[in-house]
Amino acid sequence: MRNIKLTIEYDGGRYLGWQRLGNSDKTIQGKIENLLTQMTGEKIEIIGSGRTDAGTHARGQVANFKTGAVLTVNEMITTLNHQLPRDIVITNIEEVPERFHARYNAAGKKYSYYVWNDVIPSAFERNYSFHYPQELDFELMNEACEKILGKHDFAGFSALKKTKKSTVRTIEELSIKREGSMLHFTFVGDGFLHKMVRIIMGTLLEIGSGELKVDIIDEVLEKKIRETAGETVPAQGLFLDEVYYR
Known part of the structure; x- marks a missing residue:
């Protein structure tokens, strides 16, 4: 499995915060996970460096996820930024060692x-x-x-x-x-x-x-x-x- 690190910028004004909340589509994590799941054909769960509350913004939130997909990082960042809402932007994607954990590290x-x-x-x-x-x-x-x-x-x-x-x-x-x-x-x-x-x-x-x-x-x-x-x-x-x- 590949381990992919995301650096994310977002305007949190219209979201309920970072963390996925049930079936709500008003979280940053939820928006990105849903799109990655569609892109890879796998059930993707992303791990953030930590939660941000409703209304809080980010210039450098970090997250990672595991995938077996063969998409290149360039294909990932292009597709994500094309399909995500304009108030969420992936500023960088890179493949990192398997043990990297956005929160614990x-x-x-x-x-x-x-x-x-x-x-x-x-x-x-x-x-x-x-x-x-x-x-x-x-x-x-x-x-x-x-x-x-x-x-x-x-x-x-x-x-x-x-x-x-x-x-x-x-x-x-x-x-x-x-x-x-x-x-x-x-x-x-x-x-x-x-x-x-x-x-x-x-x-x-x-x-x-x-x-x-x-x-x-x-x-x-x-x-x-x-x-x-x-x-x-x-x-x-x-x-x-x-x-x-x-």
Whole structure:
């Protein structure tokens, strides 16, 4: 069997997320699997590097699948991009070693979150950023970012219910860049819990607007209670930029 690796770009605005959901045709995984099944004549199941929630976008989602089909990678990418909806694009296909696993072999991920920080909303950026009109203190937000960096138990910054799996993660980069009214937050880490980026973002914005104190970061990390952190920001500002493999 051949092992095929996909790199995928998608606008998640009209989908229920990455993961296939029963008979629904409103998931990214479902759309790609259905088409690959038709192309190969085999029942194809693709394995993603991880789930993205409804409304979340991706520039570099990674997935793999096994097939006995003799189609070349060029034939695959051409057919997929011709027949998939225009808001899902396969940017690269390659044949990889049999043991490659998109989820288990992932060593880290990079996410971006975009905030339109202006009293006036944007008609063009509304589907790809969160409109937050309040004035923000960047010194306080950068101080909060420094507290989040490193290895911590991020259970309090997660929407996970009780789990036996480890909630310890390492954040290597958390930076803020302003370009006009657009704020670009970059997250790089060895892994992220369910809604972790969006909860951290909500907390940072509430710190920047003065609704929360910077010390709330220490409190959430210590108490590990979700309700202590800020609100969960909307999904449309979130992009999965890249998945890192060793």
